[in-house]
Amino acid sequence: MLARLFRKNQSGIAIAAVVLFLGFSLFTDSFLTPYNLFNISRDLAFYALIGLGQAVVMAIGGMNVSLGAIGGLATTIVGILITKAGASNAIPALGAVGVGIACGAFNGFFITRFRINDFIVTLATSFIFTGINYGLSRGFPYTNMPASITFIGRGSLFGLPYLFWIALAIMGFAYFFFTYTITGRYILATGSNLNAARLSGVKTSRMRVVSHILSGFIAALTGFFYVSRMGSAQPATGQNWLIISFSVAVIGGTSLNGGVISALGLFLGGIIMVMIKNGLVLVNANVYFEQAFIGTIILAVVTLDGLRLSKRLNA
Amino acid sequence: MNKLCIAFCIVAALAAGSGFAQTQSPGSASGGKEYKLAWYFPIPHPFGEAVQQGVKAFEKDMGIAVKQQIGVEMTQDSENNSIEALAAQNYRGFLVYPVDPSGANGLYQELAAHKVAVVNFGTSTVLPTPASFAVATDVKAAARTATENLIRLMGDKGNIINVLEVLADANTVLRKQGVEEVVAAHPGVKIIQEVGDMSTIEEASQKLESAISANLGKADGIICTGYTTTVAAVQVLKELSAKTPGKKIALIGIDDDPIVLDAIRTGAINGGTIAQNPSGMGYIGCALLRMLSDGYAPKQGAYFINSGTVFVTKSNVDAYKKDLDEVTKSILASLKDKYFNDK
Numbered sequence: 171m172l173a174r175l176f177r178k179n180q181s182g183i184a185i186a187a188v189v190l191f192l193g194f195s196l197f198t199d200s201f202l203t204p205y206n207l208f209n210i211s212r213d214l215a216f217y218a219l220i221g222l223g224q225a226v227v228m229a230i231g232g233m234n235v236s237l238g239a240i241g242g243l244a245t246t247i248v249g250i251l252i253t254k255a256g257a258s259n260a261i262p263a264l265g266a267v268g269v270g271i272a273c274g275a276f277n278g279f280f281i282t283r284f285r286i287n288d289f290i291v292t293l294a295t296s297f298i299f300t301g302i303n304y305g306l307s308r309g310f311p312y313t314n315m316p317a318s319i320t321f322i323g324r325g326s327l328f329g330l331p332y333l334f335w336i337a338l339a340i341m342g343f344a345y346f347f348f349t350y351t352i353t354g355r356y357i358l359a360t361g362s363n364l365n366a367a368r369l370s371g372v373k374t375s376r377m378r379v380v381s382h383i384l385s386g387f388i389a390a391l392t393g394f395f396y397v398s399r400m401g402s403a404q405p406a407t408g409q410n411w412l413i414i415s416f417s418v419a420v421i422g423g424t425s426l427n428g429g430v431i432s433a434l435g436l437f438l439g440g441i442i443m444v445m446i447k448n449g450l451v452l453v454n455a456n457v458y459f460e461q462a463f464i465g466t467i468i469l470a471v472v473t474l475d476g477l478r479l480s481k482r483l484n485a
Numbered sequence: 486m487n488k489l490c491i492a493f494c495i496v497a498a499l500a501a502g503s504g505f506a507q508t509q510s511p512g513s514a515s516g517g518k519e520y521k522l523a524w525y526f527p528i529p530h531p532f533g534e535a536v537q538q539g540v541k542a543f544e545k546d547m548g549i550a551v552k553q554q555i556g557v558e559m560t561q562d563s564e565n566n567s568i569e570a571l572a573a574q575n576y577r578g579f580l581v582y583p584v585d586p587s588g589a590n591g592l593y594q595e596l597a598a599h600k601v602a603v604v605n606f607g608t609s610t611v612l613p614t615p616a617s618f619a620v621a622t623d624v625k626a627a628a629r630t631a632t633e634n635l636i637r638l639m640g641d642k643g644n645i646i647n648v649l650e651v652l653a654d655a656n657t658v659l660r661k662q663g664v665e666e667v668v669a670a671h672p673g674v675k676i677i678q679e680v681g682d683m684s685t686i687e688e689a690s691q692k693l694e695s696a697i698s699a700n701l702g703k704a705d706g707i708i709c710t711g712y713t714t715t716v717a718a719v720q721v722l723k724e725l726s727a728k729t730p731g732k733k734i735a736l737i738g739i740d741d742d743p744i745v746l747d748a749i750r751t752g753a754i755n756g757g758t759i760a761q762n763p764s765g766m767g768y769i770g771c772a773l774l775r776m777l778s779d780g781y782a783p784k785q786g787a788y789f790i791n792s793g794t795v796f797v798t799k800s801n802v803d804a805y806k807k808d809l810d811e812v813t814k815s816i817l818a819s820l821k822d823k824y825f826n827d828k
Contacts, residue, residue: 198699205728206698213691301557309529311716313744324724396687400720402744410685451695457681458652 180423182475183438190442190467194449201452204329210448211330212323212399215337216392217440220411221418222344223388225436228419229348230361230381231428232281232288236296237389237415238408240273243303244390248319249312249403258318263394270390271383273299278379303405312403323399333395338437340388345433357381361428418443421471442471522774523552523576524767525568527559527584531742532712532763536606539767539813540580551771552576561585565592572601578774580767582607583616586655590614602777606766608656609789617783618824620770622761623791624656627739628663628710631759634796635706635737638756642673643705646696648689648718649681650711657681660710677703689717697725697734706735706756715739715758719748726753741797741805750802757798760805765792765813772817773824781825790816790824 194201220237227234244266251257251265273295280291325332348354359367360377368374389408397403422439423432446467455463524540526533533555540551556567561584568579569592579596583589583605593603593615602617609619635645647664649657661679668674680696683689693714697704707722709715715738726733736756738745748754769790777783793812797805 200699200701203698203701205701205725206695209691209694209698213694216687297557304529307529308534310531310534311742311744313747324727400686400690401723402720404686404716406685407687410688447691448695448698451678451680451692452699454678454699457649457679460682 180432180435180438182478183421183423183435183442183471186471186474187438187441187445190445190449194445194452198449198452201449206448206452208326208329208331210444211334213444213448214437214440215331215333216395216399217414217418217443218337218341218437219388219392219395220415221422221424221436221439222340222433223385223392223411224415225419225422225424225431226344226357226384226388227288227381228361228424228426229428229431230357230378231364232361232378232381233292234277234382234385234389234415235289235292235412236273236277236299237292237385238411239296239299239303240270240386240389241393241396241408241411242405243273243299244269244393245397245403245407246303246307246312246405248394248397249405250306252315252319252403253312258316262319262397263391266390266394267387268390270386270388270393272386273390274383274386275379277386278382281382282375282378307405309405311405313401315397315401315403319398320401321398323395323397323401333399336395341433341437344431344436348431348433353377353380358429358431361425361430363429414443417468421468423475442468518779520549520578520775520778521552521576522549522578522580522771522778523554523568523571524580524771525554525556525564525571526582527556527564529555532607532740533582535763536582536767536770539764539769540771541767542764543768543771547771547775549771549775551580559584561588561592564589568592568596572596572599576601578602578604578778580604580606580770580774581616583610587611590616602774604770604773604777606770607763611655612788616788617777618770618773618788618790620766620773620790620792622794623789624710625659625663626791627759627761627794628660628708629667630794630796631710631737631739632664632667632708634757635708635735636667636671636674638735638737639674639706641671644675644677644700644703645706645708646700646704647676647679648683648693648696648707648709648711648714649679650689650709650714651684652682657711664708664710683711683714683717686713686717686720689714690721693718693721697721704734706737709736709738712740712742716742716744719745719754723748723753746797746802749797749799752799757796760795760797760809762792762794762809762812765809765816768813769816769820772820776821776825780828781821784824784826787824792816 247269248262248266251262356372357377360374418439422435589610597615605616605619680692709718733755738758741760795805795808
């Protein structure tokens with residue numbers, strides 16, 4: 171039975187996640203405290219969403235370098251809508267999401283209409299979106315977010331933050347979308363083999379635009395969630411998302427060549443990244459060597475998964 | 486459709502190249518003398534904006550226009566490109582925030598070869614440097630002041646979490662030394678954890694929450710010697726106090742971000758912040774460039790000018806800027822005698 175479990179997709183990273191969980195639980199008495207579990211499950215929500223934002227374009231064989239820039243711009247829009255326009259309740263969220271969708275559509279339009287590589291277009295638009303962000307905010311944060319916004323990022327249900335449950339629901343939807351909907355399957359088919367998908371009648375350009383719109387939507391939503399968590403809208407939000415997004419997506423089993431995405435894998439990838447970062451602080455690791463520890467653990471995790479895959483192929 | 490796209494590209498390029506360019510006031514004359522001074526900050530940022538206020542005040546007071554340019558990227562390469570472009574427009578004095586304290590010296594050497602004066606603000610370049618002056622906070626002294634105030638707040642006993650920011654920054658080492666020296670002088674106080682390597686508020690919040698988790702009930706105070714970590718610490722402690730009322734972990738941070746000031750004003754955090762004097766850096770930096778342009782030579786060994794700090798608590802949160810202005814005035818009053826030879 172164990173061998174069968176070991177052959178399942180994501181079992182390698184699931185085992186790694188369990189090992190890390192047990193390790194940090196044993197080596198520090200702070201890991202399983204309610205305060206820590208609340209915080210890491212909230213961080214997990216952010217990591218999983220950021221990973222998903224990248225994975226939806228990786229699934230089609232592309233990438234979105236502007237993911238963080240979209241998140242940052244959406245954050246500023248939320249700040250402006252609340253502090254300058256006096257908007258409340260759902261309007262700031264809708265404004266952020268609207269901006270994310272528009273940015274994603276802008277990326278998708280240039281990529282498909284002019285047949286330019288995703289990397290080039292999103293690199294360029296990352297500057298555009300960041301420029302608009304700083305032009306609007308001049309780098310200043312928007313403060314004093316109302317409780318109607320912050321309760322999402324700070325409240326909890328059954329001891330775990332709302333954001334955790336929201337991220338779980340979004341991952342569930344992502345699983346459903348890529349497994350059971352025609353658009354989801356078309357995106358994976360396009361990412362797996364562009365020419366075969368096109369010859370099979372899939373409107374591949376449209377699928378690329380859809381995946382970028384989804385990516386922009388998720389980035390903006392995550393930006394909004396950051397505002398709700400921090401209680402302020404920081405224009406610098408998203409600056410560190412690029413590495414997180416690729417790390418979570420790739421550790422979670424999303425193929426860099428397209429055609430493969432796993433909601434469960436993204437969640438596990440997020441868990442691993444968050445546990446490593448949290449655990450190293452809990453065990454009081456030397457701050458100057460911290461990056462080396464992070465790199466070593468990530469390498470160990472992907473090596474474990476690689477070994478499992480090669481064993482499965484040889485079986 | 487293609488024509489439409491070409492038209493869009495042309496309009497976009499023209500708009501980017503002209504209408505949105507962040508350029509203000511070219512060099513101008515004062516009392517018959519032509520000054521060509523420029524101020525540069527790498528990215529739009531509250532700190533840069535505060536320095537710029539000082540530059541603008543100098544312009545207004547002296548009637549000397551200073552070109553103000555904000556870059557797009559926090560890289561030395563981008564800074565080099567922008568300043569070289571300004572130098573090509575014959576600007577003769579630069580007030581610059583050096584992104585890379587070592588790498589900026591290469592740029593300054595080229596400027597010095599063309600007899601262009603440079604004054605650093607915010608931080609110093611690695612010595613020896615072609616820059617004539619650096620107007621900045623003495624970061625080690627500021628870290629010492631912050632730590633002394635934190636220990637006082639803790640009643641001279643307890644455990645501290647020392648929060649560093651960017652480890653690759655040479656100033657981080659000085660701040661760390663400042664904190665550790667003060668703690669070493671107080672036997673009842675101990676640093677129980679050090680966290681670092683944070684460049685964004687998101688990252689800093691995550692690590693601070695982890696550090697607090699690891700030391701919940703043990704930590705009595707947090708010292709943050711960076712802007713990003715201070716803002717994050719305020720948010721994290723505010724949330725912690727809301728969840729676990731009772732004893733508050735004391736916090737001393739740096740800089741006067743509105744989030745930090747608001748938390749001090751309302752008593753949401755137990756502590757204060759060390760306010761730097763960015764506006765003074767801008768004003769004093771321009772005054773130095775003016776004197777250099779007037780032909781004054783810096784005194785031997787005169788290089789670093791501590792722009793000063795003020796410790797902000799609930800009692801002076803609405804008045805501390807006046808104290809900073811006084812610091813600026815006192816530095817300006819002694820500028821010529823203390824830092825320059827007679828002509």
